Amino acid sequence: DPKVYIETIIDIHKKFLKLVQEAFNGEQGFTAALDKACGKFINNNVVTQAAGSTTKSPELLARYCDALLRKGTKAVEETDLEEKFNQIMIVFNYIEDKDVYQKFYGKMLAKRLVGQLSASDDYEESMISKLKQACGFEYTSKLQRMFQDIGVSKTLISEYEKYCQNYHITDIVDFSVMVLSSNSWPFSGSSNFIIPIELKSTFDSFTEFYTHRHNGRKLTWLHQHSKGELQTFFTSQKYILQVSTYQMVILLLFNKVLTWTVERLQDETQIKSELLLQVLLGLLKSKLLICTDIHEDELDEDFKDTDIKMNYSIRLATDFKSKKLRINLNVPLKSVEQKDIEGVHRTIDEDRKMVIQAAIVRIMKARQILKHALLMQEVIQQLSSRFRPKIPVIKKCIDILIEKEYLERQSNEKDVLRYLA
Incomplete structure (x- = not known):
């Protein structure tokens, strides 16, 4: 805790x-x-x-x-x-x-x-x-740019709404968007899918509006961080469902047919099977969807998404009831959360190697010739305010820079390094 x-x-x-x-x-x-x-x-x-x-x-x-x-x-x-x-x-x-x-x-x-x-x-x-x-400024520069992007996005949405009015674009859903610069935000690309017809005109009109204004820029939709609301019309009591984009894509298919196999759901959506099974498990546990191949008692904590088979039938629970009128189904997926943590540790290791190499080059450029042990000492000294570099990693970075021909070992003294301009 x-x-x-x-x-x-x-x-x-x-x-x-x-x-x-x-x-x-x-x-x-x-x-x-x-x-x-x-x-x-x-x-x-x-x-x-x-x-x-x-x-x-x-x-x-x-x-x-x-x-x-x-x-x-x-x-x-x-x-x-x-x-x-x-x-x-x-x-x-x-x-x-x-x-x-x-x-x-x-x-x-x-x-x-x-x-x-x-x-x-x-x-x-x-x-x-x-x-x-x-x-210092460098430490927080990306954090400050995130704030700027949010401010710019608010202005952008206001301009997009005017654009829709001017061009009489009415076949779109009520939506807002945040446009984030890829080098400031710690988000990886998302898993793509076939955009449902109910959302396609909205996606297309915003993409056209944005690319027309910013020629040469490319939009990558981060579906794993997107969400929306659906309203039920198949129940006697109308409910508002707060859902992730992946949940929305699956649920909208039940407007066409009330029962699907898992395999057909994947064919229709093109969501990766690992992700699809996790999304389906959440919807089954919410009792909004029912699987005729799984007994209700089986859907306990021990039931895993991998227990759902591709030939299982999934149907809409037409008799669905809830005490809440607004139901939040958008809970974080374990695979996304775990990948996030693993991704952070992976980027830390990679970033550190680059920072160490940059420090070595800076020191050697200033000194030209330096003993191996003294170089390592200076690297630790320079970087200790950010992290404590490990000796084996510094040695590996020195070897990488020798391979890249930034440095060379003195032929007569192996423990002395020389900077190559």
């Missing part, structure tokens, strides 16, 4: 800081000893050891921030929240892997902005401002 973990760290720091200030009058040596101890236990403790990685603390700190900044957080006074942000920054300053925090924070900020889940733009900007103060 990020809340328990981070607030425990904050309480421990508070307790010993008070001790140093009151018992030792804030004496410099004791303050330095406290800082050293905090740095050690925050980056290496029972939780990080269980996870087998020092990157667990920055990840949990980012998750704690996410919980505070989301809508639906228990009412916290503005002054209390500002105090919590200051406490977060105390923990942040002890974190060794600040690049890990940056990645997770960016990923979660993106989800808050796209899902319109932020409690307040002012709080978001306050937190980014504190990070910028601690680590």
Whole structure:
């Protein structure tokens, strides 16, 4: 639990800081000893050891921030929240892997902005401002560009609505769109499908409007982050269903036929089978769809999406009933969430290699000739404010740069490196 973990760290720091200030009058040596101890236990403790990685603390700190900044957080006074942000920054300053925090924070900020889940733009900007103060402009530049994209998208939608009025485009559904610059947002491409006829004219008209205004730009639809609402007309009580785009695509097919096999659903939608089965499982558990090949009692926690076979028949539950009139079916898919976490760790490793190589080139360009051990020492020194580079990774990066002919080993002294202009 990020809340328990981070607030425990904050309480421990508070307790010993008070001790140093009151018992030792804030004496410099004791303050330095406290800082050293905090740095050690925050980056290496029972939780990080269980996870087998020092990157667990920055990840949990980012998750704690996410919980505070989301809508639906228990009412916290503005002054209390500002105090919590200051406490977060105390923990942040002890974190060794600040690049890990940056990645997770960016990923979660993106989800808050796209899902319109932020409690307040002012709080978001306050937190980014504190990070910028601690680590500089480069550290927060992508986070700030995300905010700019959201602002530009609001203007764009307003212009698109005028465009539709001017050209008398009426065969579209009520929709809004966010256009995000691919180099600022931590989203990977989505799994494509056949766009249903009910949505096609909307997609086409917006694409035409956008490409006409921005010649040469290409739009890639991020379906896994898109959502919408459907209204039921087959039930005596009308319900509003809040659904993901993938759920919408499947449910709209039941306007044509009330029963489909899983195989035919895939043929019609072209959604990848792994993803299709996960979406179907969610809809079956909601009891909006029924599978005649699966007994209702089987749909418990142990029932997996892989238990659904391609020849199974799926039909619309025409007698569907719910106590709620607005039903949220749009819960995150486990495959998407897991891939997100794996993707973050993968990009961290790749980014670090590039940062290390850039640091090596910078140092060698300035020094021209340098001993292998001294170069590694300087790389660690230069990058320690962002993360602690591992010696084997630095060695590997040196070898890569030798292969790329940025560096060479001195023929008479193998432990000395020379920069090649």
